[in-house]
Amino acid sequence: MLAQGYAIEANRSSFVGADNSIWRKLISSPDQLRQRTVLALSEILVVSMNGLPVAWRGFVTAAYVDWLEMHAFGNFRQLLEAVTLSPAMGVYLNMRGNKKEDTATGRVPDENYARELMQLFTIGLVQLNLDGSPKLGSDGRPLETYQQAQISELARVLTGWEFDNAQASDPGYARRPMVHIASRFSPGAKKVLDVDVPASADGPAALKLALDTLFNHANVGPFIGRQLIQRLVCSNPNPAYVQRVAAVFNNNGAGVRGDLKAVLKAILLDDEARKAPSGDAGGKLREPVQRFVQWARTVGLSSPTSLWNVGNLSDPATRLGQSPLRSPSVFNFFRPGYVPPNSLLGSNAVTAPEFQLCNESTVAGYLNYMQSVIQNGVGELKPSYTAHLVLANDASALVDHWALLLAASGLSAANLNAIKAAVASVAASTDAGRLNRVLATLLMVMASPEYLIQK
Amino acid sequence: MAQISHVKTLQRREFMRRASALGLSGVAAPWALNLAAIGEAAAQAAPTDYKALVCIFLYGGNDYGNTVVPYDTASYSSYAAIRQSIATPRAQLLALSPKTALPDGRELALAPQLGPLKAIFDAGRLGVLLNVGTLVQPTTLAQYKAQSVPLPPKLFSHNDQQSVWQASNPEGATTGWGGRMGDVFLNANGNATFSCINVSGNAVFMAGQQAVQYQISSSGAVAINGITKPLYGSQACSDALRSLITAPRSHWMEQELNRVVSRSVSAQSIVSSALGGLAALKTPFDSANSLAMQLQMVAKMIAARSSLGAKRQVFFVSLGGFDLHDFLPDQHPGLLSNVANAMGSFHDALIEIGAINQVTAFTASDFGRTLSSNGDGSDHGWGSHHFVLGGAVQGGRFWGQAPVVAVNGPDDVGQGRLLPSTSVDQLGATLASWMGVPASDLSRVMPQIANYSQKDLGFFL
Numbered sequence: 035m036l037a038q039g040y041a042i043e044a045n046r047s048s049f050v051g052a053d054n055s056i057w058r059k060l061i062s063s064p065d066q067l068r069q070r071t072v073l074a075l076s077e078i079l080v081v082s083m084n085g086l087p088v089a090w091r092g093f094v095t096a097a098y099v100d101w102l103e104m105h106a107f108g109n110f111r112q113l114l115e116a117v118t119l120s121p122a123m124g125v126y127l128n129m130r131g132n133k134k135e136d137t138a139t140g141r142v143p144d145e146n147y148a149r150e151l152m153q154l155f156t157i158g159l160v161q162l163n164l165d166g167s168p169k170l171g172s173d174g175r176p177l178e179t180y181q182q183a184q185i186s187e188l189a190r191v192l193t194g195w196e197f198d199n200a201q202a203s204d205p206g207y208a209r210r211p212m213v214h215i216a217s218r219f220s221p222g223a224k225k226v227l228d229v230d231v232p233a234s235a236d237g238p239a240a241l242k243l244a245l246d247t248l249f250n251h252a253n254v255g256p257f258i259g260r261q262l263i264q265r266l267v268c269s270n271p272n273p274a275y276v277q278r279v280a281a282v283f284n285n286n287g288a289g290v291r292g293d294l295k296a297v298l299k300a301i302l303l304d305d306e307a308r309k310a311p312s313g314d315a316g317g318k319l320r321e322p323v324q325r326f327v328q329w330a331r332t333v334g335l336s337s338p339t340s341l342w343n344v345g346n347l348s349d350p351a352t353r354l355g356q357s358p359l360r361s362p363s364v365f366n367f368f369r370p371g372y373v374p375p376n377s378l379l380g381s382n383a384v385t386a387p388e389f390q391l392c393n394e395s396t397v398a399g400y401l402n403y404m405q406s407v408i409q410n411g412v413g414e415l416k417p418s419y420t421a422h423l424v425l426a427n428d429a430s431a432l433v434d435h436w437a438l439l440l441a442a443s444g445l446s447a448a449n450l451n452a453i454k455a456a457v458a459s460v461a462a463s464t465d466a467g468r469l470n471r472v473l474a475t476l477l478m479v480m481a482s483p484e485y486l487i488q489k
Numbered sequence: 490m491a492q493i494s495h496v497k498t499l500q501r502r503e504f505m506r507r508a509s510a511l512g513l514s515g516v517a518a519p520w521a522l523n524l525a526a527i528g529e530a531a532a533q534a535a536p537t538d539y540k541a542l543v544c545i546f547l548y549g550g551n552d553y554g555n556t557v558v559p560y561d562t563a564s565y566s567s568y569a570a571i572r573q574s575i576a577t578p579r580a581q582l583l584a585l586s587p588k589t590a591l592p593d594g595r596e597l598a599l600a601p602q603l604g605p606l607k608a609i610f611d612a613g614r615l616g617v618l619l620n621v622g623t624l625v626q627p628t629t630l631a632q633y634k635a636q637s638v639p640l641p642p643k644l645f646s647h648n649d650q651q652s653v654w655q656a657s658n659p660e661g662a663t664t665g666w667g668g669r670m671g672d673v674f675l676n677a678n679g680n681a682t683f684s685c686i687n688v689s690g691n692a693v694f695m696a697g698q699q700a701v702q703y704q705i706s707s708s709g710a711v712a713i714n715g716i717t718k719p720l721y722g723s724q725a726c727s728d729a730l731r732s733l734i735t736a737p738r739s740h741w742m743e744q745e746l747n748r749v750v751s752r753s754v755s756a757q758s759i760v761s762s763a764l765g766g767l768a769a770l771k772t773p774f775d776s777a778n779s780l781a782m783q784l785q786m787v788a789k790m791i792a793a794r795s796s797l798g799a800k801r802q803v804f805f806v807s808l809g810g811f812d813l814h815d816f817l818p819d820q821h822p823g824l825l826s827n828v829a830n831a832m833g834s835f836h837d838a839l840i841e842i843g844a845i846n847q848v849t850a851f852t853a854s855d856f857g858r859t860l861s862s863n864g865d866g867s868d869h870g871w872g873s874h875h876f877v878l879g880g881a882v883q884g885g886r887f888w889g890q891a892p893v894v895a896v897n898g899p900d901d902v903g904q905g906r907l908l909p910s911t912s913v914d915q916l917g918a919t920l921a922s923w924m925g926v927p928a929s930d931l932s933r934v935m936p937q938i939a940n941y942s943q944k945d946l947g948f949f950l
Binding site: 085132139143144146149153178182318363369376379390397487 | 645649660668697700702705707712725732734739742743744746747756757810815819861862864865868903
């Protein structure tokens with residue numbers, strides 16, 4: 035963002051440049067698996083441009099993505115620490131500026147980060163078996179992982195953190211982890227779950243103990259593992275699949291816990307990921323951003339100005355109804371436990387998170403937006419189909435080609451034939467006709483239920 | 490297979506109507522004709538009048554302490570002492586003069602940004618519901634502390650308490666009380682699709698056993714360009730596209746996807762033609778206020794109630810951003826201003842279209858917040874104050890008990906988190922009864938209502 039000249043006074047209170055930088059990486063960066071993983075992580079360890087009222091907020095957002103990128107194939111413990119101390123998360127969930135209690139005024143530490151660090155980023159609300167199923171108490175109800183009192187205790191541990199030398203004139207602080215101010219740190223003994231934090235531990239030592247304790251909790255493997263599977267492979271993974279992945283989280287084979295590279299390998303090379311699922315509940319609805327990025331990468335969308343002005347695609351009626359790093363809240367665009375009501379998915383209790391974004395407005399918004407961008411691109415970003423026009427003379431080969439690239443040839447013969455027949459009816463005697471064949475093929479493949487449900 | 494057995498449980502006429510709504514009978518049907526026929530058939534069923542509920546959900550947990558503020562001097566000074574730098578100065582507050590004074594000299598005021606709501610309160614069409622929240626049964630502080638009665642699951646957690654508010658169960662619940670009310674009235678509506686209408690994004694509140702929420706955008710129903718016009722110049726491609734995106738599928742996810750698209754396609758033509766026949770609303774709505782734009786669409790849909798064949802409808806709108814652990818003094822006033830202006834415009838529009846006595850709007854939120862300050866904001870709480878608006882409401886009054894303003898007081902479970910004195914179950918049952926849900930069906934809508942002796946809060950005329 036510095037290279038593109040975004041560090042000017044006019045951008046101090048705006049997100050200008052952040053979308054650009056994120057889209058550039060998602061669409062054009064050669065390390066595709068890393069980018070895909072970053073998108074997944076950004077939907078688990080959520081920070082959103084809806085809720086960063088801070089100077090140089092565009093830089094703060096971009097720096098957060100950089101940290102996710104840096105640790106995507108690293109260790110979850112380091113990722114957790116980078117996220118915790120990032121100015122973005124500091125602002126988004128308010129650990130930045132969190133001060134010790136004041137008995138004179140009754141002021142108490144801010145509980146936001148303490149709560150969501152446990153609920154969303156590490157252990158979740160209920161105790162889990164290795165396969166992700168809840169542990170049940172004698173009354174048959176799930177056992178909870180913590181109570182309100184333990185949130186208040188952890189909030190005290192997480193006091194004292196502040197930006198590192200934030201200057202009004204300089205976005206540089208966005209890339210520096212927050213620093214600790216001892217005078218704001220809650221005094222006395224504290225607890226993280228059932229682990230004692232002695233009064234002698236200073237702020238950084240107490241934070242280390244807190245992150246170590248949460249990171250080593252038995253829930254993290256199945257809790258984070260299942261969500262990564264959902265983001266990357268399927269909505270409703272078998273418990274045995276979750277268990278295999280969680281076991282790798284717990285130990286990568288060399289005695290290391292939290293090795294994300296090993297976890298990703300376990301997720302992507304598992305039989306359940308590599309084989310087409312059997313049954314009627316397998317797979318996942320591709321999220322709208324993924325569909326758009328896949329199209330852009332497949333057709334080689336480029337930015338002549340290098341500015342990648344794709345912008346905010348959140349509008350549900352006219353765009354994708356989703357845009358990276360623009361979730362409505364820390365609960366992401368969709369919840370891992372979302373079960374679509376009034377459906378066979380609902381009556382069979384199948385979790386299908388992405389369906390939370392699927393409704394009568396967004397399905398139309400997506401098709402209309404894609405119809406437009408497939409033809410016209412996005413502003414200065416123009417797709418080029420010149421190389422595909424030759425193939426367009428053969429409708430059957432054309433449709434097979436794009437069905438392979440976009441849907442891994444997952445379309446049924448009936449739908450392929452229907453698309454081929456429709457495409458073949460478009461005259462291919464001119465370049466304009468051949469281009470229309472390409473455009474119609476792309477839209478129909480990307481509208482097919484067999485494309486949209488990735489298996 | 491499950492679909493077929495499901496169909497057996499529905500009455501034939503209802504199935505026919507739902508089949509149409511779900512697009513099973515083909516989306517190219519002459520809708521205007523179907524609609525007239527269906528509307529006529531439905532007219533034989535009860536009820537004949539029109540009523541609608543509008544849930545205004547404030548996502549993130551609204552800070553009750555700075556929304557409805559203690560005003561009598563003793564309570565205000567407790568409030569100011571507890572809230573410190575996040576307290577609103579007393580001189581700025583809008584004192585309320587209720588038709589019946591609160592006991593013990595208690596007085597309450599509205600936040601300075603809620604002027605439009607004060608005017609409606611004064612006009613007798615807005616009631617203030619005190620300390621409402623999720624419960625399983627009536628619960629005392631002693632019972633809470635001893636954990637001697639069942640409590641709502643996952644208290645203080647956003648996503649779960651949103652779900653408990655809307656559906657009596659945590660995340661993963663599949664039916665909510667708005668949708669279950671829709672179930673009761675599916676037969677009353679000419680087109681079942683328009684029983685539960687959401688202008689805000691999927692919410693479990695609006696899902697019933699049979700009732701399916703229909704999503705409309707603030708600017709109306711979105712037409713799919715590729716099937717309403719030739720696709721890149723080709724009618725054959727347009728026809729193929731329509732078939733691809735609406736044909737029934739066997740895979741459950743593909744089926745759900747195409748079912749949503751089918752509903753989108755069939756409803757869009759009906760909605761667009763119904764809204765197209767309306768005179769423009771004269772009441773201004775602020776186009777920069779997302780909640781106002783959602784409520785404007787609700788007002789338009791209500792104005793089109795006859796042509797949509799609607800007798801009983803539930804609507805859902807929302808505004809986010811209320812989770813103000815920080816920046817409360819900076820950001821909460823703007824949010825309240827948007828709520829008040831949007832509700833004010835909606836009230837005026839309901840008068841304009843002659844539906845003020847037939848529509849009741851109410852606010853809801855994940856939870857209330859702490860009364861204690863954390864320096865620049867407040868944390869997750871439980872009970873909260875809410876508003877109920879409409880010509881059928883006994884407005885200009887407080888309903889429920891005003892909580893004592895104290896940390897570690899008789900209504901506090903910690904840091905000013907209110908133990909609710911009125912439950913969401915009672916609120917939902919009261920609203921359901923007004924809508925005409927028979928007493929025998931109340932527990933179908935609010936499953937826990939049997940746990941309460943008071944099943945109607947009495948705030949309707």
